[in-house]
Amino acid sequence: MLFSKKLIKGGVHPVGQKQLSNNSDILRLPPPKRLFIALKQHSGAPAKPVVKAGDKVNAGQLLATGQGGSANIHAPQSGTVEKIAEHSAAIPGGGKQSMIHLLCDAQPESKYMLPPDYVKLDNNYQSREQLIDIIADAGIVGMGGAVFPAATKLRSTLNKDVDTLLINGCECEPYLTCDDLVMQEQCVQVVGGIRYLLEACGAKKAIIGVEDNKPLAAQSLIDACSEDDNIEVRTLPTHYPMGSAKQFIQALCKVEVPKGKRSTDVGVFVQNVATCAAIYYAVRFARPMTHRVVTLSGAALEKPMNIEAPIGTLISELLASCGGLKADAARIVVGGPMMGHTITNMNTPIMKGTSGILFLHEDELPEQKSSPCVSCGRCVAACPMGLLPNAMAELVANDDLEGAAEQGLSACLMCGSCAFICPASLPLTQYFSYATGEIKRQKQMEQKAQLARRLNQQRTARLEKEAAKKAAAKAAKKAARAAGKRAPRKTTKQEV
Amino acid sequence: MPTLLLSAPHIHSGMTVNRLMRQVIIGLFPALLLGLYLFGEQALVLVMASLAAGLLTEWLCQKCQDKPLGSLLDGSAIVTILLLVMSLPPHFPWYLGALGAAIAVILGKQVYGGLGQNLFNPAMLARVVLLISFPVEMTSWPSPVPVLPALPGLNDLADAFTGATTLGAVMETGSSIIELQLLPLLFGISPGSLGESPLLLLLGGIWMSYKKVIDWRISVSLIIGCIVPATLAWWITPETILSPLAQLSSGGLMLAAFFIATDPVTSPTTPKGRIWYGLGCGLLIFLIRIFGAYPEGVAFAILLMNAVSPLIESTSKHRAYGESK
Amino acid sequence: MDIINILSIPLLATVMGIALSLAARFFAVEQDPVVDNIMELLPNGQCGQCGLPGCAQAAIAMSEGKLGPDCCPPGGQALAEKLSKLLNVPLESNSSQEKQLPQVVEINPELCDGCTRCAKKCPFDAIIGANKQLHGVLSDVCTGCGMCVSVCPQDAFAYKTDPIFNDGWAWPKPELS
Numbered sequence: 001m002l003f004s005k006k007l008i009k010g011g012v013h014p015v016g017q018k019q020l021s022n023n024s025d026i027l028r029l030p031p032p033k034r035l036f037i038a039l040k041q042h043s044g045a046p047a048k049p050v051v052k053a054g055d056k057v058n059a060g061q062l063l064a065t066g067q068g069g070s071a072n073i074h075a076p077q078s079g080t081v082e083k084i085a086e087h088s089a090a091i092p093g094g095g096k097q098s099m100i101h102l103l104c105d106a107q108p109e110s111k112y113m114l115p116p117d118y119v120k121l122d123n124n125y126q127s128r129e130q131l132i133d134i135i136a137d138a139g140i141v142g143m144g145g146a147v148f149p150a151a152t153k154l155r156s157t158l159n160k161d162v163d164t165l166l167i168n169g170c171e172c173e174p175y176l177t178c179d180d181l182v183m184q185e186q187c188v189q190v191v192g193g194i195r196y197l198l199e200a201c202g203a204k205k206a207i208i209g210v211e212d213n214k215p216l217a218a219q220s221l222i223d224a225c226s227e228d229d230n231i232e233v234r235t236l237p238t239h240y241p242m243g244s245a246k247q248f249i250q251a252l253c254k255v256e257v258p259k260g261k262r263s264t265d266v267g268v269f270v271q272n273v274a275t276c277a278a279i280y281y282a283v284r285f286a287r288p289m290t291h292r293v294v295t296l297s298g299a300a301l302e303k304p305m306n307i308e309a310p311i312g313t314l315i316s317e318l319l320a321s322c323g324g325l326k327a328d329a330a331r332i333v334v335g336g337p338m339m340g341h342t343i344t345n346m347n348t349p350i351m352k353g354t355s356g357i358l359f360l361h362e363d364e365l366p367e368q369k370s371s372p373c374v375s376c377g378r379c380v381a382a383c384p385m386g387l388l389p390n391a392m393a394e395l396v397a398n399d400d401l402e403g404a405a406e407q408g409l410s411a412c413l414m415c416g417s418c419a420f421i422c423p424a425s426l427p428l429t430q431y432f433s434y435a436t437g438e439i440k441r442q443k444q445m446e447q448k449a450q451l452a453r454r455l456n457q458q459r460t461a462r463l464e465k466e467a468a469k470k471a472a473a474k475a476a477k478k479a480a481r482a483a484g485k486r487a488p489r490k491t492t493k494q495e496v
Numbered sequence: 497m498p499t500l501l502l503s504a505p506h507i508h509s510g511m512t513v514n515r516l517m518r519q520v521i522i523g524l525f526p527a528l529l530l531g532l533y534l535f536g537e538q539a540l541v542l543v544m545a546s547l548a549a550g551l552l553t554e555w556l557c558q559k560c561q562d563k564p565l566g567s568l569l570d571g572s573a574i575v576t577i578l579l580l581v582m583s584l585p586p587h588f589p590w591y592l593g594a595l596g597a598a599i600a601v602i603l604g605k606q607v608y609g610g611l612g613q614n615l616f617n618p619a620m621l622a623r624v625v626l627l628i629s630f631p632v633e634m635t636s637w638p639s640p641v642p643v644l645p646a647l648p649g650l651n652d653l654a655d656a657f658t659g660a661t662t663l664g665a666v667m668e669t670g671s672s673i674i675e676l677q678l679l680p681l682l683f684g685i686s687p688g689s690l691g692e693s694p695l696l697l698l699l700g701g702i703w704m705s706y707k708k709v710i711d712w713r714i715s716v717s718l719i720i721g722c723i724v725p726a727t728l729a730w731w732i733t734p735e736t737i738l739s740p741l742a743q744l745s746s747g748g749l750m751l752a753a754f755f756i757a758t759d760p761v762t763s764p765t766t767p768k769g770r771i772w773y774g775l776g777c778g779l780l781i782f783l784i785r786i787f788g789a790y791p792e793g794v795a796f797a798i799l800l801m802n803a804v805s806p807l808i809e810s811t812s813k814h815r816a817y818g819e820s821k
Numbered sequence: 822m823d824i825i826n827i828l829s830i831p832l833l834a835t836v837m838g839i840a841l842s843l844a845a846r847f848f849a850v851e852q853d854p855v856v857d858n859i860m861e862l863l864p865n866g867q868c869g870q871c872g873l874p875g876c877a878q879a880a881i882a883m884s885e886g887k888l889g890p891d892c893c894p895p896g897g898q899a900l901a902e903k904l905s906k907l908l909n910v911p912l913e914s915n916s917s918q919e920k921q922l923p924q925v926v927e928i929n930p931e932l933c934d935g936c937t938r939c940a941k942k943c944p945f946d947a948i949i950g951a952n953k954q955l956h957g958v959l960s961d962v963c964t965g966c967g968m969c970v971s972v973c974p975q976d977a978f979a980y981k982t983d984p985i986f987n988d989g990w991a992w993p994k995p996e997l998s
Contacts, residue, residue: 009817012509014505014507014509015507091990092990092992093990093991094990095990174507246817246818250817256818257818258818258819258820259816259817259818259819260818261818331502331506333504333506335504337504337505337506337507338504338505338506338507339504339505340504340506341504342502342506358506360506364506364507365506365507365508366505366506366507366508366510367512368502371512371513371565371566371567371570371611372565372566372610372611372612372613373612374513374516374572374611374612374760374761375612375760375761375763375765376516376760376765377711377760377763377764377765377766377770380766380767381767384817385816385817385818386814386815386816386817386819387816388765388766388813390765391765396994397994397995408816411816411817411818414504416504416505419503419504419505419508420505420507420508420509421511423511423512423513423515423516424512424513424612425508425512427995429503429504429505430503430992430995431994431995433503433991433992434991434992434993434994434995437991437992438991438994441985441986441991442898442899442902444985445897445898445899445923445983445985446899448897448961448962448964448983448985449864449895449896449897449899449900449964451961451962452864452866452895452945452947452962452964453864453865455945455946455947455962456864456865456866456945456946457865458946459944459945459946460865503992503995
């Protein structure tokens with residue numbers, strides 16, 4: 001290890017904890033009684049509902065359309081729309097979101113639950129654009145964490161030259177094993193989805209990158225793509241954050257995405273493995289993205305496992321179906337332990353981007369008390385983006401957000417490597433989340449102030465013009481009066 | 497019930513400042529023990545008095561602060577004091593040692609605000625204060641007299657030395673043709689500071705590098721920075737300059753390379769900066785040894801480099817991901 | 822000889838003192854350029870929320886140190902920070918929880934009778950509406966200056982948090998133990 005060249009800069013090696021949940025098959029849940037389907041499950045604007053309270057919907061029916069580059073949302077089960085109202089969401093800060101409350105029918109249509117009774121479709125698209133449209137209609141978003149609508153990303157490749165399709169099977173977050181299990185159990189679907197994606201993005205070859213702590217998944221994929229010359233499976237060393245798109249590209253293609261550019265600018269297109277399987281279902285069986293595999297793990301959990309659940313299932317129901325808690329959960333985390341956020345309310349539904357729910361026992365948690373920074377430089381060594389987290393955090397702590405931005409704050413991935421390694425247990429990630437949000441708001445306020453100034457100047461100028469006009473009219477009248485003539489009647493009326 | 501406002505990550509490497517300091521103390525221990533063995537109870541009294549005085553000062557300082565940075569037993573004070581005593585003559589008066597420890601804590605660290613805030617290495621700062629204030633005490637080097645005559649070989653080796661340190665002898669006579677026995681020198685069984693055993697310090701240093709407590713970049717570049725010019729100079733005038741191996745194994749070079757220059761607070765954080773910092777320290781040590789008024793220049797070299805460390809750090813920023821090469 | 826040495830210093834000081842006082846008289850700047858610089862930054866709404874009748878008076882008061890850099894609610898935090906830098910006056914670090922978020926106004930449609938008084942008064946043209954018709958506030962322009970509130974005969978205005986600050990929750994600044 002000492003002399004082997006590292007594939008990515010920085011990074012850390014957290015304990016994987018994958019063994020907790022990767023040794024049992026994916027559990028498929030009977031549909032719950034109620035689903036809470038959030039209108040904002042993707043990046044971008046919330047979807048616009050196309051159903052109303054009281055509507056009967058079928059499984060797979062469109063519930064809300066994406067607007068302005070966001071994604072469609074479909075009904076996972078047949079049922080009745082009870083209402084569209086606010087409901088607690090599993091989002092950072094624990095706020096509420098607008099959700100479609102769906103009362104499910106007792107008898108679910110197996111068609112949309114699971115294989116094998118899909119409607120098989122063949123050649124239902126003629127062009128790349130049509131294929132992308134199918135993916136867009138199915139409401140597919142990147143399941144790796146960014147929840148960026150897949151079709152929007154694919155459309156951006158239409159006028160760009162994409163050479164390589166990279167399929168991200170790293171799952172570098174500890175605890176999470178949902179992608180691992182999808183790769184093992186649905187390898188054929190994953191490879192099928194990759195074939196469609198190759199067409200859709202116009203790439204010549206595809207590389208699937210899998211971290212070497214998932215040998216079974218890698219082997220399944222190798223078997224599944226044995227007949228495809230243009231799909232290659234490559235194992236990568238287990239190294240956090242290998243699965244971050246920029247680092248993943250760096251590791252596989254040995255190129256860096258230039259600052260401010262996108263991956264497609266360097267000729268690569270990255271997508272997550274679970275998204276590939278979803279694309280396969282969408283194109284081949286017209287099945288929209290209505291279900292996903294969620295990892296339930298953590299030492300406080302009775303039986304950690306992976307569950308395929310309809311989107312909108314409450315976390316409390318998922319917890320009940322894997323045996324509940326065996327000890328007090330000191331922290332409930334949605335997502336992975338490195339980047340996920342805590343929630344306190346378990347009556348919140350899973351969304352398209354919910355990869356895992358962790359019930360962490362006190363023993364697993366870091367010491368909360370932070371001590372002063374001793375400038376040991378571990379964060380600098382750990383930052384995969386080559387930033388100086390200690391310097392940035394100090395600037396943020398002293399309210400110098402501009403200085404932090406100059407240090408490259410906008411490049412921060414929020415991967416948590418620096419805070420993970422920090423001997424002083426400083427909440428570095430929180431400094432950066434705070435500063436990012438604050439800078440965004442200040443920018444908005446600044447724009448607003450400029451707008452206000454401009455409008456005010458325009459208004460002042462207008463008023464001055466009007467006043468001048470009036471004064472001129474008055475002067476003219478006065479002059480007329482001085483000349484001994486009465487002004488016409490109508491002008492006096494105007495004055496009122 | 498779990499609380500809400502807890503930022504990611506939710507797991508941690510487990511490395512804490514306390515643990516870092518503990519591992520530095522472990523790394524120091526072999527050399528310290530040998531020093532105590534060789535220099536007897538007088539050295540032990542010095543260590544104990546300094547530790548007591550230093551910790552008491554630290555405690556008082558923290559009592560006076562509203563929000564003290566660091567805690568009494570986070571290990572940082574202990575490391576500072578141990579490094580100071582190990583760089584002192586073994587029979588240095590204990591009350592002066594205690595004074596030095598208090599100076600290290602107050603002037604070296606607390607006046608800056610506490611843990612992590614100081615510009616200069618506290619141990620080296622205190623050593624320089626002592627060296628300037630008490631030149632006589634700071635330069636009387638007793639010969640090692642093992643407490644237990646259990647190791648006859650060691651005793652024979654120890655007998656070979658009297659009076660001055662190797663570097664001191666070269667400085668006084670201006671000639672490097674002195675009777676040199678490398679083996680005892682390597683083990684540190686020679687007149688010198690309390691914890692000056694090069695091999696044991698190297699051992700502790702390698703262990704700490706392996707445990708990633710210290711950054712090997714500083715240590716390696718410091719040794720290179722001193723030894724490369726020393727070798728060149730020795731090659732040109734071997735009669736006035738000590739051989740590289742003797743240079744390496746005498747004075748505080750090893751202590752500096754692995755324990756003092758690697759102090760995280762006062763060294764740069766960037767990998768490139770650390771190499772420059774180490775090279776600078778090494779070169780300054782060499783220059784002071786050869787041209788300075790003092791036989792050994794570790795403390796001055798470290799303090800000088802501490803002063804430029806922020807400058808090094810700000811000029812040695814590495815390329816961020818995606819920035820043009 | 823000594824007397825020259827002794828006298829030379831006071832002499833020098835006197836000459837310099839005269840020079841300085843002359844310079845102060847002849848090169849005096851009529852108006853503090855800082856005032857103009859402040860005026861450049863202010864929103865110029867003449868809303869009077871700072872307690873003074875207009876922005877020019879506020880700029881003078883700020884340059885004299887009578888008003889703090891955070892005196893202008895329409896300008897918000899961004900303006901306060903800029904002014905603090907310009908005036909070299911530190912912002913009083915109000916703790917993050919107590920921070921008053923920028924406000925905008927909204928019109929209660931049941932009360933508004935379309936008199937257009939507010940629209941005429943608004944320094945930023947942020948209120949639109951025709952005679953006898955319901956008016957509306959452009960919340961992405963409104964600075965919450967309150968000029969409209971004071972002229973509305975129906976009392977139809979209410980304040981609410983600027984929607985910029987409503988788009989979800991944000992991480993607070995960490996507070997170290």
